[in-house]
Amino acid sequence: MEQYDILIIGGGAAGISAAKAAKGAQVLLVDRKNALGGVLLQCTHQGFGKNKSGIEYAADLIKDFPQEVSLTLNTTVLSISKDRTALLSGKEFGLREIRFSQLILATGCREIPMGALPIAGTRPKGVYTAGQMQAMMNLHGHTPEGPVVILGSGDLGLIMAKQLAQAGLAVTLVEKKDHCGGMIKNQRCLKEFPIRLICGDTITEVHGYPQISGCTTAKGITIPCSTLLIAAGLVPERELIFGMEKYDWLHICGNCNTVHPMVEAVINEGKLSGVAACNNLRGSL
Amino acid sequence: MKRFDAVVIGGGILGCFVARNLRRWNISTLLVEKEGDVCTGITRANSAIVYAGYDNKPGSSKAEMTVRGNANMDSLCEELEVPFSRCGSLLVTYDVSSVPKLERKLENGRQNGVAGMRMLTGEEAEAMEPMLKKGIAAAVYAPSTGTVNPWQLGIAAYENAVQNGAQVSLNTSVNGIRREDSGYILLTSGESIACKVVINCAGLYADQLQQLLFPPSTRLKLDGAEYLVLDPLARKPEHIIFHQADSCGKGITAIPCVEGNLLISGVRKDLTVPFATTAEGLEELYADTHRLLPELDTSMVIRSFGAVRPNPYRESGESIPDFCVENPAPGFYSLIGIKTPGLTCSNELGLALGEKAAAFLQAEKNICFNPHRKAIEKKKEDPDYCQILCQCERITKGEIMEAIRRGATTVDGVKRRVGSGMGRCQGSRCTWEIEKLLEENGHGAI
Structure with missing residues (x-):
């Protein structure tokens, strides 16, 4: 069985910076996509580092990616065992079991889908998560049909509101809290574009079948729409290590540790995990 | 015009099993479905329960078929390579006054020939399912209750029917039926079809379909229920839990599905929009779930959906408790209002209809019939x-x-x-x- 000092799962900002920090160790980095960069690759908007887009920021990160790190793309980690083996599945290598000393989990987060929310009604087409739509638009050139309703005015909700308004679509944001949820810089789009913001309310029902035709809020406002985006929050993606959280060979960093609004914090955590994994390796020698 | 011995109208799980079992005989068979795929109606939103058979009145065809369908489910699922879990069930009540109801179910079960059932004390039930709210008055344990994925089973039957020579016409709705000396002519959204036997498995529309030619003596009233699906990682009960409606709630059901998800089914109520959930219904379902399973982590719900059930009733308004196959004219069979435990009985009903059609057509056994269907494989070298x-x-x-x-x-x-x-x-x-x-x-x- 192949043996690595450190297995890094996830090649986004956290995984890349962990790989850079793990100097001198034998490292394998696995990512399910065909390129390094993670969610940054679907972010065309400015706001990373010194006003770069996510794509540009990822390109900078990857520039000095260490040659000595083994990289396996298009590969999913199916399972992690307590005996420190991992089962990998990918189209190039097929099923592959490897052994590791240290594990760095940098799997990022996923979005809360509509199904998880107490939203009544039919289950029509035209409902997406905000990040799903971001990928459809920015990676695949898709444009949704307007008008669009976005549930949640956090950063992702605002970023999508801006992009859709820029594309000329009518956008309504619905926010459960009594004020807009995102960072100030992301709230600017509310002044620049005719985006409707409804605060202190939430979507309780969707209408239409097979295509969505509108949604109704808790306060009884019905908003016609052809597309509904759910931007109701992000959940750290940690199911792979379910029940193994206590092991000292496991290092969790980036958005799978806790969801960070800024990429710098993700990079910092990745670095710390890389260093911690190396220190553990030295300690065990 | 295409001619068949038999046409099955409706590609839900029932129609698929009827088509499969018609092919046990030398009966040329066509399955007609109005949608572009099978199992898109009632079958796709279902409790997934393989009932033991203690709910049904002794002597009824439901009771007899359920017990048989349950007993045959292992071999059926082996033939069709569909996962089946015989997880057993607990019917629980928190009210001493409801215990006689449970005793009647137990007695029903005994008369129907359900194996292994017994009454549990509250303590025994709580020990068996520690996630249940404490204070159970009594419970009926039925080890033969199980669960199977309804659309997987239906699609498996469909594939097996096709592999045995059944033909299929998707995206085809039947708009009219004419009776001729030689049988029936179906006027569809596509070509007209001639056949000697019509088997109406049109689910929610079965009464309307029969109305095209014969006034049905059975009518359908639709009702609905809300469902929640939990992440497979959520801690869950091991048995199917039926909660007898009592002071602790209206009686929800929790089903640990073969895929590992817990499914929670709410109480049936009048239908507004088919397959839609209602805000009140969901709210009630969450509340009832918290009451029955206080430790269940409902933040791990990943989906909610609405299901529809067709309830048969007579013109007089009286509801029909048993399965009934209408036979308004020779060669015309209508399955109207096949609801719970329709999933459990789907192959049994298919077998029964196959035999009826074969007797009518004087068809011989199809010696080439192969009951085995291969599932889509999980791992390959590919x-x-x-x-x-x-x-x-x-x-x-x-x-x-x-x-x-x-x-x-x-x-x-x-x-x-x-x-x-x-x-x-x-x-x-x-x-x-x-x-x-x-x-x-x-x-x-x-």
Whole structure:
């Protein structure tokens, strides 16, 4: 069985910076996509580092990616065992079991889908998560049909509101809290574009079948729409290590540790995990 | 005009099993379905329970068929390579005054021949299912109750019917039926079809379908219920839990499904929009769930949906408790209002209809009939079977391609065949790629 000092799962900002920090160790980095960069690759908007887009920021990160790190793309980690083996599945290598000393989990987060929310009604087409739509638009050139309703005015909700308004679509944001949820810089789009913001309310029902035709809020406002985006929050993606959280060979960093609004914090955590994994390796020698 | 010995109208699980069992005989068979795929109606939103058979009145055909369908489920699922879990069930009550109701069920079960049932004390039930709210008055344990995925079973029957020579006409609705000396002419949205036997399995529309030619003596009233689906990682009961309506709640059901998800079914109520949930219904379901299973982590709910059930009643308004097959004219059979335990009895009903049609047509046994159907494989040496497209449910490109080869034309069709998009992200990460694969294989744009 192949043996690595450190297995890094996830090649986004956290995984890349962990790989850079793990100097001198034998490292394998696995990512399910065909390129390094993670969610940054679907972010065309400015706001990373010194006003770069996510794509540009990822390109900078990857520039000095260490040659000595083994990289396996298009590969999913199916399972992690307590005996420190991992089962990998990918189209190039097929099923592959490897052994590791240290594990760095940098799997990022996923979005809360509509199904998880107490939203009544039919289950029509035209409902997406905000990040799903971001990928459809920015990676695949898709444009949704307007008008669009976005549930949640956090950063992702605002970023999508801006992009859709820029594309000329009518956008309504619905926010459960009594004020807009995102960072100030992301709230600017509310002044620049005719985006409707409804605060202190939430979507309780969707209408239409097979295509969505509108949604109704808790306060009884019905908003016609052809597309509904759910931007109701992000959940750290940690199911792979379910029940193994206590092991000292496991290092969790980036958005799978806790969801960070800024990429710098993700990079910092990745670095710390890389260093911690190396220190553990030295300690065990 | 195409001619068949028998035409089955409606490709739900029932129609699929009728078609399968017609092919046990030398009966040329056509399955007609108005949608572009099978198992898209009642079958896709169902409690997934294989009942033991203690709910039904002794002597009724439901009682007899349920016990038989339950007993035969292992071999049926082996033949069709569909996962089946005989997890057993507990019917619990928190009110001493409801205990006689439980005793009657136990007695029903005894008379119906349900094996292994027994009455448990509250303590015994609580020890068996520690997640249940304490204070159980009594419980009926039925070890033979089980669960199977309804659309997987239906699609397996469909594939087996086709593999045995049944023909299929999808996207075809029946708009009129004419009676002729030689049998029936079906006027459809496509070509007209001539046949000697018509088997009406039109589910929610079965009464309307019969109305095209004969006034049905059975009518349908639809009701609905809300359901919750939990992440497989959520801690859950091991048995199916039926809660007898009492002071602790209106009586929900919790089903640990074969896929590992817990499914929670709410109480039936009048229907507003078919397959839609209502805000009040969901709120009630969450509340009832918290009451019955206080430790259940409902933050791990990944989906809610609405189901529809067709309830048969007579013109007089009286509801019909048993299965009934209407036979208004020779060669015309209508399955109107086949509800719970329809899933349990689907193959049994199919067998019964196959025999009726064979007797009518004086058909011989089909000696080539092969009851075995192969499931879509999970792992292969093929690199496509190592490329994971659905990250949550670990579904590979190879499986998805095979689902498309077997007739899936939509993302939902793929989902029903291999389970992609059923997981905790609810398809938000794989839908695009699956749509692309469907497009590449000639199945429409988004």
